[in-house]
Amino acid sequence: MSSIENMIAWMQARKGKVTYSMTSRMGPNSYDCSSSVFFAMIAGGFLSAGSGSANTDSKPQMVTLNVDGQFGNATAKRLQEYFDTDGKDGVISHQYKQTFNQNIYAAQFDSSLTGSNVVKALQRFLGIGQDGLFGQGTIKALQKHLGTTQDGTISQVSDSVRELQRRLNANKL
Numbered sequence: 288m289s290s291i292e293n294m295i296a297w298m299q300a301r302k303g304k305v306t307y308s309m310t311s312r313m314g315p316n317s318y319d320c321s322s323s324v325f326f327a328m329i330a331g332g333f334l335s336a337g338s339g340s341a342n343t344d345s346k347p348q349m350v351t352l353n354v355d356g357q358f359g360n361a362t363a364k365r366l367q368e369y370f371d372t373d374g375k376d377g378v379i380s381h382q383y384k385q386t387f388n389q390n391i392y393a394a395q396f397d398s399s400l401t402g403s404n405v406v407k408a409l410q411r412f413l414g415i416g417q418d419g420l421f422g423q424g425t426i427k428a429l430q431k432h433l434g435t436t437q438d439g440t441i442s443q444v445s446d447s448v449r450e451l452q453r454r455l456n457a458n459k460l
Contacts, residue, residue, distance in 0.1 A: 294333070307319060311369055356445045358392055358445065372408050387422075390443045401419065402418050413432055423440075424439075430447045433451060
């Protein structure tokens with residue numbers, strides 16, 4: 288049975304917990320106006336879950352990644368879109384270069400240790416400390432979340448990055 292109360296409850300459950308984004312608008316962390324109404328209508332029973340797309344116009348869409356296992360600028364940019372962080376430039380800024388993260392090709396290595404906003408968002412999502420640095424702890428937590436080998440290293444061509452790319456393409460990290 289359709290219920291406006293269920294639509295309102297869906298919206299209320301996200302109040303203060305999601306952001307607005309036109310490029311990352313299919314949830315779960317951000318929506319635009321039309322996609323939030325679309326998902327609320329599903330929650331309210333007015334539309335079926337398979338009733339089409341929340342895309343109602345030709346606004347910019349997220350990029351589809353080549354699933355190649357390499358952590359390049361396109362993967363970094365898509366991660367920035369997914370978490371709707373500032374500066375969607377495809378660069379993982381202010382990282383400290385070590386053997387376990389040297390194959391993050393999108394990383395900007397320096398010695399500032401200030402970290403990156405997108406890494407902080409990823410760390411928050413993974414439920415770990417948020418220093419913004421792509422260190423072994425972050426890599427292991429990501430590998431665990433993705434269900435891949437937890438060796439704490441991003442290799443030149445990585446199964447973990449492949450799985451990350453697949454999930455980003457599906458918009459379901």
